[in-house]
Amino acid sequence: MDKKYDALFTPWKIGNVEIKNRIVMCSMGGTCLFGFAEPNHWDEEAAKLILEVAKTIAG
Secondary structure, three states: OOHHHHHHHOOEEEOOEEEOOOOOOOOOOOOOOOHHHOOOOOOHHHHHHHHHHHHHHHO
16 A cells, blocks of 8 residues: 555544544535435444444444
8 A cells, every 4th residue: 555545544633532543434415504304414323333333333
């Protein structure tokens, strides 16, 4: 891998929390002002998906 990406794999501290690398998953919510009215905007399944991704990444 190109050396210019090495910083992505170093720890990062935010307050009292240390993240093992600098790769993050952004929010998957929409940007629509009335997104709450969309049938599949946000639900328990979406929360479960994010939790599973976090567990997988955390190892």
